[in-house]
Amino acid sequence: MTQVTRNHDSRSSFDRAQNERDSHFQPSTLHSGRSTAQPKASFSRISLIMSRIVDSVKKSLLGRESQSYQSIPNGDRHSAGEADASRDPISELEQPQKVDMFEYGVFVLLGVAMLWSWNMFMACATYFQGRFAENQFILTYFQSMILGVSTIVNLAVMIYLSYRQSSANYPYRICISLVLNCVTFTILALSTIMFRVSAVPYLVFTLFSVFVAAASTGFSQNGVFAFVNTFGGIYTQAIMTGQGVAGVLPAIAQIISVLLVPSGTGEAGEDGASASPKSAFLYFMTATFVSGLCLCLFLVLLSRHGITIKGQTQPLFTSETDSEDIGAHKSVSxxxxxxxxxxxxxxxxxxxxxxxxxxxxxxxxxxxxxxxxxxxxxxxxxxxxxxxxxxxxxxxxxxxxxxxxxxxxxxxxxxxxxxxxxxxxxxxxxxxxxxxxxxxxxxxxxxxxxxxxxxxxxxxxxxxxxxxxxxxxxxxxxxxxxxxxxxxxxxxxxxxxxxxxx
Structure with missing residues (x-):
């Protein structure tokens, strides 16, 4: 400030001398108006520039000071005052740009795996029509039976898990879901070429498979949507996109698997009216492949962030009741x-x-x-x-x-x-x-x-x-x-x- 005051005094002396010289060469009317206005305007501009320079230096120093607190977890977000206010807008602007494409792809695949089983049972209707053709009642209502078992079990599992949020281990739930999908779809695929039973036993087997797949979906829905909140909103959008893709891919897989097998080989045996066991086998195995790939990539994602299924010292698959270390979650009525x-x-x-x-x-x-x-x-x-x-x-x-x-x-x-x-x-x-x-x-x-x-x-x-x-x-x-x-x-x-x- 001493330097600024000296500059100000020297500049003022210089302006006064200049005004005295100009007064000898300009008319009195100009001297009384423009000659005094010009130095004042010049001085105002210089002062404004100097004040802006000082302010920018102060802001840069404060900005560096506030950045040193950004990495402190669970700190007091409201005690920092101006430092917190200067930090949050920056974070909001930079966050959408920091997207890891590998992690984004993993969450898309998790969204696909989440709804794959439901869409799989819907798109494979022609195969089930061939298996249930001998029983008219089952043939008429099997689709509604599948829908009823799937949605009711899914709802029951989600209600149950909603009451266990305080000690929830979301990575564990996601992995359990993917493992159940792999086992269920593999057995279902083998049933298309190995299980030669009548309509009623196969309906019981199918509904049990739907039961397990629906429970798996409940674990996945509960775990994925909670887990993704720790990664930011862009990854939630990735899951929603994956869910949409999950409806498209099973239908495409079903069409391709049917076209790969010559017509006339279906169980109904007439005009290719039902999908053949071979095409159904290929179709169900695609679900096993998707769930297995998703499980492997999800484990890689966890390892990149130093996360294990049961904390830092627990084995991979143990009882969920031992997962208190994951952290508590607020319960809302x-x-x-x-x-x-x-x-x-x-x-x-x-x-x-x-x-x-x-x-x-x-x-x-x-x-x-x-x-x-x-x-x-x-x-x-x-x-x-x-x-x-x-x-x-x-x-x-x-x-x-x-x-x-x-x-x-x-x-x-x-x-x-x-x-x-x-x-x-x-x-x-x-x-x-x-x-x-x-x-x-x-x-x-x-x-x-x-x-x-x-x-x-x-x-x-x-x-x-x-x-x-x-x-x-x-x-x-x-x-x-x-x-x-x-x-x-x-x-x-x-x-x-x-x-x-x-």
Missing amino acids: LVLLSKKLSYPAFAIWLSFCLTMVFPVFTQAIVSTCPDGSGRAFQPDVFIPMAFLLWNLGDLSGRMACGYDRIVLRNPKMLVAVAALRALFIPLYMMCNVAGKGAAINSDMFYWLVQLGFGFTNGWLGTSAMVVAPDYVDDDEKEACGGFMGLCLVMGLATGSVMSFFV
């Missing part, structure tokens, strides 16, 4: 969450409740084209293609919510749009259900219905999940995600029960 999230929760429940009619119609609707129109119009390809179109629409709806303007944020509109989705049911009934004829004799109409119903499901479901955290406090957002997931599964369970009456 479900009643409180239901009050704060009444509109988004009801919207996602209603939407997925209505969604459950699509598997029942999809496995029953056949092409309007004649039998000789080509392999693509045979049921063993046409039905998986219909599942593929629905899931493409669902994936498109999820991805569209990446644009903020497309997200449906009005809570009442969420409920209204969810209720309007019921209009798709009469549209399905206008198609060629069970080959009885279609009101609109066009496969294109049916495909548009599938795309539209899938798009609205992905769009509405993702919108509800995106806007839900806006209605709760910051320390309730983790519980909010679990509650919305619970409402989603409850919608699936309710819809699966209602599908018996469609």
Whole structure:
């Protein structure tokens, strides 16, 4: 400041001398106006520049000082004052740019594995039709039985795990889920070529496989969504993308596995009306491959961060009751969450409740084209293609919510749009259900219905999940995600029960 004062005094003396010289050569009118205004303006500009330089030096020093506290975990976030305020905006700007592509890919694959089993049982309807062809009752209701067992078991597991959050070991739950998937899908694949039993025993075996796969999905949903919160929002989006991909890939795998096997080798033995055991074997083994690959990559991800399944000293797979070291989690009342999230929760429940009619119609609707129109119009390809179109629409709806303007944020509109989705049911009934004829004799109409119903499901479901955290406090957002997931599964369970009456 002493140096600044000296400069100021010397500059002022220089300006006074200059003014005295200028007064001898300029008219009095100019001397009284412009001659005094110019030095004052010049002095103001110089002072402003000097003050800015001093301020920038102070800010840079304070910025370096505040950065030294960023790596301290669990510190007092509000005692730092100005240092904390200068740190948070920087973190918010830099965080979206720090994306590890390996970790992003692992979370995408976790999202795929999470819903693969459910979509697998849906897309492989033609194989099960061949296995249950001898029993008309099972043939008619097996799809609803699979849906009912899957969603009810999934819901029960999620409710059970929601009461064990205080000592939850999420990496352990994820690994258990992937191991169960590998075992279940391998046995299911072997059943296609080794188990030669009647319809009733095979139905019991299939429903038991669905039971285990649904429990595995519950462990995965509970573990993955909680675990990903420690990595940031971009990785949560990766899981949602993976879930959308999980609907597309099983249908593609089913179509490819069917086309790799010559027609006429199915169990039904007529016109390739059902998928062959060999194509079903290849299809189920793809699920084993996906789950096994996901498990290996997830273990690599844990090792990169120094995380073990049971803490730092525990073995890989032990009882979950010994996992207190993972840390406690805040418990929020479900009643409180239901009050704060009444509109988004009801919207996602209603939407997925209505969604459950699509598997029942999809496995029953056949092409309007004649039998000789080509392999693509045979049921063993046409039905998986219909599942593929629905899931493409669902994936498109999820991805569209990446644009903020497309997200449906009005809570009442969420409920209204969810209720309007019921209009798709009469549209399905206008198609060629069970080959009885279609009101609109066009496969294109049916495909548009599938795309539209899938798009609205992905769009509405993702919108509800995106806007839900806006209605709760910051320390309730983790519980909010679990509650919305619970409402989603409850919608699936309710819809699966209602599908018996469609």
